[in-house]
Amino acid sequence: MDVMANIVYPVAGLIGLYAFVSLASLVWEGIDRKLVARMQRRVGPPLLQPLYDFFKLASKETIIPNTANFMFRAAPILALATAIALLAYTPMGFAPLLASKGDVIVFIYLLTLIGFFKILGGISSGSPYAKIGAAREAAIMVSREPAMMLALFAILWRLGKLRVNKPFSMEVFYQYNIWEIGTPLSLVGAVILLYVFVIWLASEIEVGYFNIPDAEEEIAEGLLAEYSGRYLALLKLTKALKTYIAASLVVAIFFPWGIADYFNLTGLPANVVNLLFHTLKVFILLFAVQSVFRATTGRLKITQAVGFLWKNVFLASLIGALLIAMEVIM
Amino acid sequence: MNGEAILPYLIIIPLFGAFAMPIVNLAGKKARDAWAVLISALTFIISSVIFYHIWNTGEIIVYTLGAETPFGQGVDFPIRIVWEVDLFGAIMVFIVAFVSLMAVIYSIGYMKHDTGLDKYYTLILILELGMLGIAITGDLFNFYVFLEIMSIASYALVAFRNDTWEGIEAGIKYMFVGSIASAFVLLSVALLYGQYGTLTMGYLAVKIVQNPTVTAKVALALFIAGLLFKSGASPVHMWLADAHPAAPSSISAMLSGLVIKIGGIYAIARILFSIYTPMAHSIVLKAYLQPHINMSAIGWVIIIFACLTLIIGNAMAVIQTDMKRLLAYSSVGQIGYILLGLGISIAAYGTQTGEIALAGAIYHTVNHALMKALLFLVAGVVIHQLGTRNLNELSGLAKTMPKTTFAFLIGAAAIVGMPPLNGFASKWLIYESSAIFNPILGAIAIIGTAFCTAAYVRVLYTFFGRPSEKVMAAKDPETSMMLPMLLLVLAIIVMGLLPWQISDKVMIPAARMLEQFRFEYINALMSLVGGA
Numbered sequence: 001m002d003v004m005a006n007i008v009y010p011v012a013g014l015i016g017l018y019a020f021v022s023l024a025s026l027v028w029e030g031i032d033r034k035l036v037a038r039m040q041r042r043v044g045p046p047l048l049q050p051l052y053d054f055f056k057l058a059s060k061e062t063i064i065p066n067t068a069n070f071m072f073r074a075a076p077i078l079a080l081a082t083a084i085a086l087l088a089y090t091p092m093g094f095a096p097l098l099a100s101k102g103d104v105i106v107f108i109y110l111l112t113l114i115g116f117f118k119i120l121g122g123i124s125s126g127s128p129y130a131k132i133g134a135a136r137e138a139a140i141m142v143s144r145e146p147a148m149m150l151a152l153f154a155i156l157w158r159l160g161k162l163r164v165n166k167p168f169s170m171e172v173f174y175q176y177n178i179w180e181i182g183t184p185l186s187l188v189g190a191v192i193l194l195y196v197f198v199i200w201l202a203s204e205i206e207v208g209y210f211n212i213p214d215a216e217e218e219i220a221e222g223l224l225a226e227y228s229g230r231y232l233a234l235l236k237l238t239k240a241l242k243t244y245i246a247a248s249l250v251v252a253i254f255f256p257w258g259i260a261d262y263f264n265l266t267g268l269p270a271n272v273v274n275l276l277f278h279t280l281k282v283f284i285l286l287f288a289v290q291s292v293f294r295a296t297t298g299r300l301k302i303t304q305a306v307g308f309l310w311k312n313v314f315l316a317s318l319i320g321a322l323l324i325a326m327e328v329i330m
Numbered sequence: 331m332n333g334e335a336i337l338p339y340l341i342i343i344p345l346f347g348a349f350a351m352p353i354v355n356l357a358g359k360k361a362r363d364a365w366a367v368l369i370s371a372l373t374f375i376i377s378s379v380i381f382y383h384i385w386n387t388g389e390i391i392v393y394t395l396g397a398e399t400p401f402g403q404g405v406d407f408p409i410r411i412v413w414e415v416d417l418f419g420a421i422m423v424f425i426v427a428f429v430s431l432m433a434v435i436y437s438i439g440y441m442k443h444d445t446g447l448d449k450y451y452t453l454i455l456i457l458e459l460g461m462l463g464i465a466i467t468g469d470l471f472n473f474y475v476f477l478e479i480m481s482i483a484s485y486a487l488v489a490f491r492n493d494t495w496e497g498i499e500a501g502i503k504y505m506f507v508g509s510i511a512s513a514f515v516l517l518s519v520a521l522l523y524g525q526y527g528t529l530t531m532g533y534l535a536v537k538i539v540q541n542p543t544v545t546a547k548v549a550l551a552l553f554i555a556g557l558l559f560k561s562g563a564s565p566v567h568m569w570l571a572d573a574h575p576a577a578p579s580s581i582s583a584m585l586s587g588l589v590i591k592i593g594g595i596y597a598i599a600r601i602l603f604s605i606y607t608p609m610a611h612s613i614v615l616k617a618y619l620q621p622h623i624n625m626s627a628i629g630w631v632i633i634i635f636a637c638l639t640l641i642i643g644n645a646m647a648v649i650q651t652d653m654k655r656l657l658a659y660s661s662v663g664q665i666g667y668i669l670l671g672l673g674i675s676i677a678a679y680g681t682q683t684g685e686i687a688l689a690g691a692i693y694h695t696v697n698h699a700l701m702k703a704l705l706f707l708v709a710g711v712v713i714h715q716l717g718t719r720n721l722n723e724l725s726g727l728a729k730t731m732p733k734t735t736f737a738f739l740i741g742a743a744a745i746v747g748m749p750p751l752n753g754f755a756s757k758w759l760i761y762e763s764s765a766i767f768n769p770i771l772g773a774i775a776i777i778g779t780a781f782c783t784a785a786y787v788r789v790l791y792t793f794f795g796r797p798s799e800k801v802m803a804a805k806d807p808e809t810s811m812m813l814p815m816l817l818l819v820l821a822i823i824v825m826g827l828l829p830w831q832i833s834d835k836v837m838i839p840a841a842r843m844l845e846q847f848r849f850e851y852i853n854a855l856m857s858l859v860g861g862a
Binding site: 067068069070071106109120123124126127128131134138 | 726728729732735736748749787790791794795796797
């Protein structure tokens with residue numbers, strides 16, 4: 001049935017994924033806080049603390065500043081809507097729901113759009129703190145995305161040479177992966193690109209060095225300075241979703257292996273098992289990139305962070321991409 | 331329906347409307363406004379019928395003024411003026427009539443405080459008439475006449491507010507530069523007539539194929555030079571950056587959305603494809619080693635101007651503090667994209683890349699007409715309500731004028747090329763074809779977009795910021811100004827939801843008809859031989 005296959009199943013899948021990922025990403029935040037607390041010899045909050053926070057925030061009175069305009073209220077909703085739409089394009093142990101030729105551009109676009117809406121919401125509050133946070137967010141955003149795009153396009157282009165039916169789709173990662181090319185050049189290139197993606201992930205979820213736009217000690221939580229109540233709850237949820245999605249991308253590129261085949265599963269059970277295994281991989285990756293990085297490093301200055309992203313990460317991305325492309329070009 | 335039968339009304343109605351305006355004006359202000367709206371609405375209906383007819387049947391309408399056939403008795407060459415409309419012409423007719431209607435409705439509220447409005451509405455209808463004439467004509471001198479009608483009306487409209495210094499200054503600048511450009515066009519018309527003895531575009535194409543002389547090349551050079559002036563390509567875009575801000579905003583919307591496209595882009599495309607037939611010169615004559623005009627070189631000339639325009643226009647937009655000036659420079663930048671698509675379609679003629687580029691150029695022409703009209707109307711509202719165009723004073727506009735700001739948000743997102751809106755598909759076609767044709771051109775196009783994004787994000791940053799003192803007293807405008815903006819926003823969103831359908835069903839056929847692989851444009855004329 002056409003309607004079933006094209007509309008009903010994707011919508012049902014999206015709702016299911018949204019419910020699962022919201023829960024998983026909030027639980028991860030609880031785990032993260034617990035782990036960091038343990039690293040600092042504290043007891044830390046309970047694992048479900050982010051859920052309690054969410055409901056608490058959602059039930060509190062929402063204060064709208066006098067200077068705010070309509071975007072202040074629209075931005076959290078738009079950001080969350082974008083994040084939910086993005087779930088349909090995110091590889092999560094299986095091909096994305098709406099996998100199609102060239103969907104990588106939609107993925108990058110939507111991922112960036114979340115940040116853009118956050119910026120719009122921040123400046124719409126009229127608070128100067130939020131404005132500073134927005135300027136920082138924009139600077140980081142412009143600096144971090146080119147490195148990721150270059151690396152991602154290089155990998156997808158290289159995998160596209162292996163005769164896939166949907167080039168430049170996120171689905172490709174489950175047909176071939178970057179380690180399979182197997183030549184020394186590509187292996188070195190892939191390791192360099194892994195470095196690029198790890199740093200990108202850290203800057204995307206703004207931890208460690210890159211916890212700059214929200215820096216609560218300097219600019220009173222920056223972009224979020226004026227947000228309260230349920231809008232803040234929505235933004236926190238969006239951030240959790242975004243963390244999971246960005247980590248999913250890195251996992252799909254570098255560690256796409258599923259385990260369903262070992263249990264001879266097909267269809268829905270296979271997808272569920274792969275999703276759970278994927279989530280485990282996401283948690284492990286986030287442990288390294290988020291928890292450890294957050295516990296062991298402090299914040300850079302905005303100029304240092306921008307310099308680091310261009311001079312170090314983008315350069316690495318360039319070298320890695322060239323190494324990956326080398327054998328095809330030559 | 332018979333396409334030839336209703337084509338003349340496209341000219342008759344606005345002409346009648348314009349000439350009757352001074353008389354209707356005697357009946358009072360309301361009658362005058364209603365008359366202008368009525369005439370442009372009728373024109374819009376006629377134009378949609380013509381567009382639908384040509385799109386549906388895929389035929390080229392040929393209409394002869396004054397007789398059944400353009401061929402005289404006993405002679406085998408056309409001696410009468412013909413109008414010849416293919417799908418590209420019909421698209422332009424449609425978009426011209428639509429945006430003009432929006433501008434006229436908008437003028438009711440926007441121009442309320444000005445005087446001499448009977449002349450204003452006459453001029454605006456004459457401007458529309460000139461543009462429609464350019465789109466439908468198949469005669470070279472007729473083309474020149476309509477070009478002048480359009481140009482003179484726009485000089486007058488730019489300087490319409492003659493109590494402001496900048497209106498007069500920009501008007502004089504525009505007039506001097508535009509007259510020189512028109513003189514170039516007239517000179518090349520004269521050269522072609524002297525060499526080949528005919529002015530009918532389709533027949534002239536045949537004559538040039540038979541004997542491609544140096545005169546034809548000189549005439550082409552003059553055409554391109556003159557029409558690049560009119561389209562506001564760099565390095566001759568300086569008039570545009572003055573004229574568009576100085577004109578009343580309803581006029582800026584027409585100038586930026588329509589005049590530079592129909593008088594520049596459309597005319598260049600028409601002359602290159604219909605008079606200089608790249609099919610004959612790039613493929614047939616070349617294959618038989620006959621003397622021919624090197625069309626690929628001409629394509630590259632246009633590409634070079636396009637790249638310059640793209641970078642300069644968009645980069646200059648980033649540093650503007652005047653809102654309308656920013657939009658004017660952005661228009662220059664977008665013209666660069668359209669020229670890039672056009673140039674590639676000539677340089678890569680006969681390949682699929684060339685076809686995609688041409689479809690992208692046509693598509694972007696339409697899209698840019700809609701979004702730039704919207705953006706200028708928004709700018710007009712801001713000026714009307716606040717009396718300033720200085721972006722530094724407009725902080726926090728979203729607080730007090732939410733609908734206007736929303737319209738600007740949509741327009742800006744569309745012009746940058748954000749996916750759910752119409753700008754994405756057309757820009758994508760141009761990026762794709764330029765990247766396939768030559769990756770460096772693709773990179774230049776992307777750099778242009780980066781500048782464009784920076785320019786518009788900066789404006790949004792201002793609009794959504796903390797409300798300034800000046801802004802606090804403002805509010806959204808009256809209905810007659812909101813309605814055109816709303817309709818344009820709707821058009822942008824709806825077109826954005828069906829990008830590839832529009833591309834496949836309208837733009838690709840238009841590009842194919844324009845490329846005339848089987849000499850359709852010439853054949854449509856020649857099929858009338860002996861028809862009398």
